[in-house]
Amino acid sequence: MITMTLKSLARSVAASSLFGLGALLATGAAVAQDLKIGYVNSERVLREATPAKAALARMEADFSKRDKDLNDQAAKLKAAADKLEKDAPTLPESERNRRQRELVEQDRDLQRKRREFQEDLNQRRNEETAGIVERANKVIKQIFEGEKYDLILQDVVFAGPRVDITEKVIKALNAAGK
Numbered sequence: 001m002i003t004m005t006l007k008s009l010a011r012s013v014a015a016s017s018l019f020g021l022g023a024l025l026a027t028g029a030a031v032a033q034d035l036k037i038g039y040v041n042s043e044r045v046l047r048e049a050t051p052a053k054a055a056l057a058r059m060e061a062d063f064s065k066r067d068k069d070l071n072d073q074a075a076k077l078k079a080a081a082d083k084l085e086k087d088a089p090t091l092p093e094s095e096r097n098r099r100q101r102e103l104v105e106q107d108r109d110l111q112r113k114r115r116e117f118q119e120d121l122n123q124r125r126n127e128e129t130a131g132i133v134e135r136a137n138k139v140i141k142q143i144f145e146g147e148k149y150d151l152i153l154q155d156v157v158f159a160g161p162r163v164d165i166t167e168k169v170i171k172a173l174n175a176a177g178k
Helices: 002-034 042-048 050-090 093-146 166-177
Strands: 037-040 151-154
Touching (some): 037 166, 042 093, 042 166, 050 166, 093 151, 093 166
Parallel strands (some): 037 151
16 A cells, blocks of 8 residues: 555656656747847957957067067078088087087077067967957947847857857947947
8 A cells, every 4th residue: 555655656746747847848948939049259250350350460560570580580590500510520629619609599599589579479469359359248248238139158069040140240340440
């Protein structure tokens, strides 16, 4: 008798759980149909928006001279090393050692300057990117509020073209940048 009651209780709980789960899924499906969801591909915005392209062009203009100077210095250092290698058999040992020390010192200086250049470039890139991301987020918020979205996501694994609003964001950024 007790086992029969436990079995019927278990069936009753299982049935009500299934009914509750079904009701929840049905409600969830109905709610999901009313949701307006958008997706923004941040990487594409940073690659294609006019303000992002302008920032990249400014960075290239600002850093190209330093980059050229470093490349010229590296070429001179290589030429000096090649000359030393060619002249080494005929040079006295003291002269050869002196030139080697100079080359090592110049190489150290060049490496330091390259590190500084890379740090400056990275810092500038981060600053420019942060500014563009801030502007893009303002545009996304305007679209969110203006078009009554319930949810806008960035950087998802998969998104269908129906929810992709990246083009709207890029166009709005381009229009705001003019």
